[in-house]
Amino acid sequence: xxxxxxxxxxxxxxxxxxxxxxxxxxxxxxxxxxxxxxxxxxxxxxxxxxxxxxxxxxxxxxxxxxxxxxxxxxxxxxxxxxxxxxxxxxxxxxxxxxxxxxxxxxxxxxxxxxxxxxxxxxxxxxxxxxxxxxxxxxxxxxxxxxxxxxxxxxxxxxxxxxxxxxxxxxxxxxxxxxxxxxxxxxxxxxxxxxxxxxxxxxxxxxxxxxxxxxxxxxxxxxxxxxxxxxxxxxxxxxxxxxxxxxxxxxxxxxxxxxxx
Amino acid sequence: xxxxxxxxxxxxxxxxxxxxxxxxxxxxxxxxxxxxxxxxxxxxxxxxxxxxxxxxxxxxxxxxxxxxxxxxxxxxxxxxxxxxxxxxxxxxxxxxxxxxxxxxxxxxxxxxxxxxxxxxxxxxxxxxxxxxxxxxxxxxxxxxxxxxxxxxxxxxxxxxxxxxxxxxxxxxxxxxxxxxxxxxxxxxxxxxxxxxxxxxxxxxxxxxxxxxxxxxxxxxxxxxxxxxxxxxxxxxxxxxxxxxxxxxxxxxxxxxxxxxxxxxxxxx
Numbered sequence: 001x002x003x004x005x006x007x008x009x010x011x012x013x014x015x016x017x018x019x020x021x022x023x024x025x026x027x028x029x030x031x032x033x034x035x036x037x038x039x040x041x042x043x044x045x046x047x048x049x050x051x052x053x054x055x056x057x058x059x060x061x062x063x064x065x066x067x068x069x070x071x072x073x074x075x076x077x078x079x080x081x082x083x084x085x086x087x088x089x090x091x092x093x094x095x096x097x098x099x100x101x102x103x104x105x106x107x108x109x110x111x112x113x114x115x116x117x118x119x120x121x122x123x124x125x126x127x128x129x130x131x132x133x134x135x136x137x138x139x140x141x142x143x144x145x146x147x148x149x150x151x152x153x154x155x156x157x158x159x160x161x162x163x164x165x166x167x168x169x170x171x172x173x174x175x176x177x178x179x180x181x182x183x184x185x186x187x188x189x190x191x192x193x194x195x196x197x198x199x200x201x202x203x204x205x206x207x208x209x210x211x212x213x214x215x216x217x218x219x220x221x222x223x224x225x226x227x228x229x230x231x232x233x234x235x236x237x238x239x240x241x242x243x244x245x246x247x248x249x250x251x252x253x254x255x256x257x258x259x260x
Numbered sequence: 261x262x263x264x265x266x267x268x269x270x271x272x273x274x275x276x277x278x279x280x281x282x283x284x285x286x287x288x289x290x291x292x293x294x295x296x297x298x299x300x301x302x303x304x305x306x307x308x309x310x311x312x313x314x315x316x317x318x319x320x321x322x323x324x325x326x327x328x329x330x331x332x333x334x335x336x337x338x339x340x341x342x343x344x345x346x347x348x349x350x351x352x353x354x355x356x357x358x359x360x361x362x363x364x365x366x367x368x369x370x371x372x373x374x375x376x377x378x379x380x381x382x383x384x385x386x387x388x389x390x391x392x393x394x395x396x397x398x399x400x401x402x403x404x405x406x407x408x409x410x411x412x413x414x415x416x417x418x419x420x421x422x423x424x425x426x427x428x429x430x431x432x433x434x435x436x437x438x439x440x441x442x443x444x445x446x447x448x449x450x451x452x453x454x455x456x457x458x459x460x461x462x463x464x465x466x467x468x469x470x471x472x473x474x475x476x477x478x479x480x481x482x483x484x485x486x487x488x489x490x491x492x493x494x495x496x497x498x499x500x501x502x503x504x505x506x507x508x509x510x511x512x513x514x515x516x517x518x519x520x521x522x523x524x525x526x527x528x
Contacts, residue, residue: 129343132304132309135308135309136307136309137417138337139360
């Protein structure tokens with residue numbers, strides 16, 4: 001029997017890789033949930049990860065959210081001046097920040113600052129036999145290393161996205177006043193005019209999803225690392241690419257699933 | 261007692277091709293052989309760190325690969341594993357690293373003072389001064405000290421089995437001899453069952469009750485150090501007599517050189 005064409009083999013290989021990663025991450029999520037339910041996740045480890053992911057990411061998230069609010073406000077002001085009532089800017093900035101920029105930019109910051117670190121850290125532990133050492137000492141790396149990181153991701157992202165939304169809107173409001181002279185009251189009038197309370201819930205749902213996806217992928221990729229320092233570099237790069245694509249795909253699935 | 265039953269493992273090519281032998285309780289077995297013949301893989305299969313494609317390891321009558329996760333943890337707690345590069349946890353200091361060798365339940369029930377006492381005793385057993393090293397991070401230790409801390413972590417839980425993966429690789433002769441001496445001392449004092457994977461033949465022969473030679477994933481020789489030294493098997497002889505091995509290698513390369521010369525066309 002002749003071999004299938006190259007493109008079919010390539011598609012098959014990609015399919016097998018995707019299925020392997022999906023299965024691995026599903027198992028990791030299941031074991032994390034089991035560890036949580038059976039009370040085998042140390043509170044101290046969880047809080048340490050929450051501090052590292054949430055509190056220590058705050059300065060960078062603040063910078064990103066301020067800049068995103070300012071840029072959205074300035075570009076909206078430039079486009080609306082002379083054509084659309086300027087109070088609409090309040091709605092545009094608030095909706096852009098809360099529905100999209102706050103969750104996605106925060107996720108990108110967390111991917112770069114936390115996700116990459118987790119993969120590199122666990123990858124180094126893997127190639128230096130520290131993971132094997134944990135097994136040999138009768139410890140389960142999923143309970144000790146993976147579960148605290150995966151579980152801390154969700155509350156950390158909820159916190160960060162909430163703060164990012166608030167700061168982004170305030171920065172946009174301030175920028176509107178300084179650049180096009182739009183008063184706070186007019187900005188807030190516009191913001192309230194098209195505001196749905198559900199938007200905030202929608203934003204936090206995204207935060208929750210991204211807070212699950214990022215540490216899950218980073219832990220999974222870290223534990224798969226093989227091949228010394230080069231392998232750690234390779235898996236960290238792969239992990240960052242994987243996390244960005246996963247977050248953007250998840251982000252694209254939110255409007256059809258939750259906004260219609 | 262540790263029993264290896266037809267252990268087979270392949271990573272693209274077979275690394276272990278059906279290895280079977282038994283290590284008696286209290287015995288020290290040195291496993292030697294050329295690089296890449298599956299010595300470390302064999303050691304890792306002992307406590308299920310690597311799952312073989314076929315075969316099983318039986319420890320005190322209990323199958324490693326038929327056990328559920330809880331039973332496997334119990335089996336693993338019977339063993340202490342000394343890794344080639346110590347595999348100390350980078351983020352923990354020496355005290356925390358060694359204390360991690362105690363079972364989780366023991367750690368929770370013992371007070372801080374008792375844990376410190378046990379950790380200090382383990383460090384003293386490997387000739388390290390607790391007052392000096394307890395608060396140091398692994399990065400602040402020399403290679404020899406890291407190996408000793410790794411050994412202290414392996415023995416602090418008073419295991420019945422000790423598995424050493426290249427315990428003297430990368431050490432100078434003085435430190436290597438000191439680590440060999442420690443392995444002997446611990447085995448004599450605690451009657452622990454030990455398996456030592458090593459490239460240091462002299463050290464391996466001096467500390468072991470029996471020697472196993474792996475070659476091409478198969479067991480080529482199993483016997484006492486004296487039998488190993490007196491064996492007529494060319495590979496065993498090459499390992500037992502380093503001078504002869506070097507001479508044979510040099511003769512081999514000289515012959516290859518002569519052959520290459522005879523096949524090279526003369527330059528005009």
